[in-house]
Amino acid sequence: MLVIGLMSGTSYDAVDAAAAELRLLLDGTLLLKPLGMVSTPYDEELREALAGALPPAAVPLARVCLLDTRIGQAFAAAAVRADRELCGGRAELVVSHGQTVYHWVDGGRVHGTLQLGQPAWIAEATGLPVVADLRPRDVAAGGQGAPLVSLVDLLWLRGRPGTPVALNLGGIANLTAPDGTAFDTGPGCALLDAAVREFTGGRLAYDVDGALAARGRPHGALLDELLAEPYYALPAPKTTGKELFHAGYWRAPADLSAEDALATLTRLTARTVADAVRGVAATEVIASGGGTRNPVLMRMLGDLLPELPVRVSDEVGLPAAAKEAYAFAVLGFLTAHGLPATAPTATGARHPSILGSLTPGRDGLRLPPPAPGPPVRLRIE
Structure with a gap:
């Protein structure tokens, strides 16, 4: 068909x-x-x-x-x-x-x-x-009504060695493990995109190639404050969306540059995803979604998971940009x-x-x- x-x-x-x-x-x-x-x-x-x-x-x-x-x-x-x-x-x-x-x-x-x-x-x-x-x-x-693509991930990853995890880096990030565990990890690109639109007055819709974040440094105190979000401690299955992680979710300190703010939000996504991946004892991460086109985010994720290969789904036959539509x-x-x-x-x-x-x-x-x-x-x- x-x-x-x-x-x-x-x-x-x-x-x-x-x-x-x-x-x-x-x-x-x-x-x-x-x-x-x-x-x-x-x-x-x-x-x-x-x-x-x-x-x-x-x-x-x-x-x-x-x-x-x-x-x-x-x-x-x-x-x-x-x-x-x-x-x-x-x-x-x-x-x-x-x-x-x-x-x-x-x-x-x-x-x-x-x-x-x-x-x-x-x-x-x-x-x-x-x-x-x-x-x-x-x-x-x-059910949570999400992540529905988990069924496709489970069928697709079946037979791969170890504990491969499918990761989707969309506006909201979610993962699926071979034992059927699946949940939204938190913001993928949602807060990043909203911040870019705010800092550029709508001129840019997202951080192209992570260029702005690459010029900044994560703000430790702000990152700690954002990581205190209670959602991250909830057990799976769990889902979230822009009802929580919307443009008004956070406010940058007055003296924080756009570049440092975006570096902080990029680190937030990488950190919450990495924590979730470690929680399911993964041996491999296969990523898809728009966030895979952000080299700074992917590099941060790799740095936080040095023991694991982090691959884009194109490497195993499913185009990363189209994975959800195929699912x-x-x-x-x-x-x-x-x-x-x-x-x-x-x-x-x-x-x-x-x-x-x-x-x-x-x-x-x-x-x-x-x-x-x-x-x-x-x-x-």
């Missing part, structure tokens, strides 16, 4: 559309052949509207409706482009993660989660069935085949769940026959 996975993460800068050919073999091997990824930036008006609607902002329902529509249209445009450029117009299914705007966490329990991006726009533009709104079913089953393509493929797509050990749910809601395509909803059983491993072709 040719599947397009659509993803926009907590950095909310673009819609990534990855196309994959997926086949489930009788022995339980799920074959994934990456066909490529196209990334379509949000236009500036939509990006500003989205930034202004994220926590802790109070948002009228009219703004929610506008964002749900405009994000759905942006996802639809990305899906059309991916089908044309990567699938030759032969795609059979679209899977949309949507744009997370709120993750309702109280007392360590997730009570709800909201992703915007109305899938009807995607189905109308592509003519294809769409699997969307994947997270709420896991939450309804008592959601897999989750939607499982849904279409009537298979559960969660790992309860990772999310804390009571049981595995078939995820998402289905929007029919132009020719109605014609799903493949249910598969005889769930996959036991993932192989990248």
